[in-house]
Amino acid sequence: MERHAFADYLRSFDYEERLAMKIQLPEMFDLYAEGKAELVDIRFREEYAAWNLGFGLHIPLNELPDRLEELDRSKIIVTMCPHYDRAEIARLYLILQGFESRYLTDGMLGIANALRGDRARDYMNRIGDRRK
Amino acid sequence: MNAVEIDELARKAAPAAMGEVRIGLDEFIQAYNEGKCELIDIRMPEETAIWQFNLGLRIPSNELPERLDELPREKLLVIACPMSDRSNMVRSYLAAKGFQAKYLSGGLLGLADRLKGGAAKSLKLRQ
Numbered sequence: 535m536e537r538h539a540f541a542d543y544l545r546s547f548d549y550e551e552r553l554a555m556k557i558q559l560p561e562m563f564d565l566y567a568e569g570k571a572e573l574v575d576i577r578f579r580e581e582y583a584a585w586n587l588g589f590g591l592h593i594p595l596n597e598l599p600d601r602l603e604e605l606d607r608s609k610i611i612v613t614m615c616p617h618y619d620r621a622e623i624a625r626l627y628l629i630l631q632g633f634e635s636r637y638l639t640d641g642m643l644g645i646a647n648a649l650r651g652d653r654a655r656d657y658m659n660r661i662g663d664r665r666k
Numbered sequence: 667m668n669a670v671e672i673d674e675l676a677r678k679a680a681p682a683a684m685g686e687v688r689i690g691l692d693e694f695i696q697a698y699n700e701g702k703c704e705l706i707d708i709r710m711p712e713e714t715a716i717w718q719f720n721l722g723l724r725i726p727s728n729e730l731p732e733r734l735d736e737l738p739r740e741k742l743l744v745i746a747c748p749m750s751d752r753s754n755m756v757r758s759y760l761a762a763k764g765f766q767a768k769y770l771s772g773g774l775l776g777l778a779d780r781l782k783g784g785a786a787k788s789l790k791l792r793q
Contacts, residue, residue: 580786585719585778616782643779646717650748655712665715 539630555625557636559648562612566590567660571610575642576624581616587645588658589665590614595624602631614638614645671762687757688771691780694744699790703742707774708756713748719774721791722746727756737765746770746777 557565565571566589573590575582582592593601595615605611611633613624621637628635638644649657658665678686689697697703698721705722707714714724722744725733737743743765745753753769760767770777781789 578783578786580784581782583720583791584781584786584789585717585774587717588715616779642717643775646748646778647775649716650713651710654716655710658712658716 543626543630555622555629555636556639557610557612559638559640559644562638563657565610566612566664567657569609569664571612572606573612573614573638574605574624575615576613576620577615577642587642589661595620598624598627605633607633609634611635612638614642616643617641675758675762687754687768688750689742689744689768691770691772691776694770694777695780695789697742697744699788701741701792703744704738705770706737706743706745706756707747708745708752709747709774717778719777721789727752730756730759734763734765739765741766743767744770746774748775749773 557571562571562573566573573587575587575590575592576595576598577592578594578596582594586592591604593604605628611625611628613621613628613635614637615621615624618637618639618641621641625635625637640648689703694703694705698705705719707719707722707724708727708730709724710726710728718724723736725736727747737760743760745757745760745767746769747753747756750769750771750773753773757767757769772780
């Protein structure tokens with residue numbers, strides 16, 4: 535059945551979907567601050583242990599199939615990894631599971647780079663109690 | 667710090683001496699795993715709140731002059747910020763104070779990139 539859904543997804547893949555599958559930092563920052571998106575770090579546990587973000591969820595990609603109930607279906611699920619290759623896999627899986635999902639093209643390294651110095655302060659103030 | 671120490675630092679700022687000033691990512695990871703160095707994240711509290719490394723000490727650069735007693739004297743101090751501008755500055759300060767210190771070349775952004783995927787296992791985290 536899932537294979538059928540995957541085939542249907544590919545059949546429907548068009549220029550619009552090619553854009554809709556991605557999200558860039560400015561829009562992600564806005565949607566997360568407005569409570570319209572959830573961020574999911576899908577890196578392995580060893581990677582998370584080395585460093586992590588102060589907001590969003592952590593569900594390793596290989597645990598995602600068994601932890602779907604932790605995701606809020608009313609929100610856009612933004613998947614992320616250091617760059618974007620694994621995030622894209624996670625996003626595809628979530629789409630086939632009926633979620634609205636987009637992958638962060640700028641990656642977690644993009645977030646870390648974007649939120650340096652006063653920009654870190656300003657965004658933490660903006661998201662307020664949504665921080666960990 | 668006094669002027670003599672700063673003068674001495676300036677005299678050492680030659681290409682051949684830069685190995686004493688900075689440490690590369692792989693060299694840092696090896697030294698950290700061997701317990702020979704400590705990472706000092708000198709970013710502001712808001713920065714460490716938004717993304718943090720789960721190793722080393724977090725001492726914002728503007729608090730450092732009052733918190734020197736928290737720094738281990740027996741280890742190499744590896745000073746880090748997102749890139750390497752602030753860490754280089756702080757490294758100079760600590761060197762002038764008599765600490766063994768280098769700044770992390772490549773910065774925390776480089777370290778985060780270096781520790782992606784299976785490479786994260788190359789770091790042996792101490793609890």
